[in-house]
């Protein structure tokens with residue numbers, strides 16, 4: 560999401576597909592990371608707790624926009640579930656498969672290279688849909704509507720989404736995100752969208768700063784130098800790093816006003 564960059568954090572819906580070269584650069588920068596957006600193991604586990612799914616057996620779950628699978632691995636440990644981890648970048652899925660084998664979770668996780676706007680699941684087939692830092696790619700409101708049909712009645716949706724923490728905020732921050740991701744809104748607005756579209760909210764919490772800085776931005780910054788070297792400091796590689804750095808600086812200045820919100824909701828029967 561670098562004005563069409565798709566991998567990162569809070570970045571916007573991309574209206575036009577990024578060029579292959581740019582996609583390769585983004586994969587190269589982000590593929591070595593444990594996660595491709597803000598989040599944390601404890602926070603995924605908190606969402607699991609809010610979902611009420613612990614203790615149930617034989618669950619079927621999809622983790623959409625899973626990247627290299629930070630949340631998938633937590634879900635596989637926390638729940639008795641078969642998880643289909645979906646991403647449209649096969650390179651990320653290969654990393655996830657290797658990590659799952661390494662952790663002895665291979666039997667619980669299968670990967671699927673597919674686009675989140677054309678998922679091949681049967682209607683009413685899933686106990687839960689998870690998606691951390693990815694639904695913005697089709698937009699929150701479109702995503703919660705499109706994915707609802709795949710859930711069993713009473714099935715759980717757990718998604719994280721860029722969220723304003725306050726009713727008002729500094730203009731620089733507001734203008735940046737309003738341009739990059741116009742659907743950014745307060746938790747109240749997101750919860751109401753869930754209600755309007757046939758879900759019962761079970762819980763919301765904002766991701767703490769550590770989920771941006773410790774688990775995502777600092778490791779990402781640590782990879783900048785080797786990334787630039789691998790690409791001979793090409794203009795394109797420098798532009799990718801500059802865009803990341805600008806986003807990091809914006810977050811550092813305005814962390815009181817914006818985060819990802821984790822939303823957990825139950826599908827209301829039709």
Ligand code: SAH
Pocket residue numbers: 565566567568593594595596597598623624625626627628629630645646647648651673674675676690691692693696
């Ligand atoms: N959930 C992971 C990755 C978040 S980054 C984490 O929290 O670490 C967003 C992910 O969405 C990337 O892995 C990107 O490849 C994927 N993605 C973007 N657009 C997509 C689409 N249309 N269909 C499927 N995956 C998509």
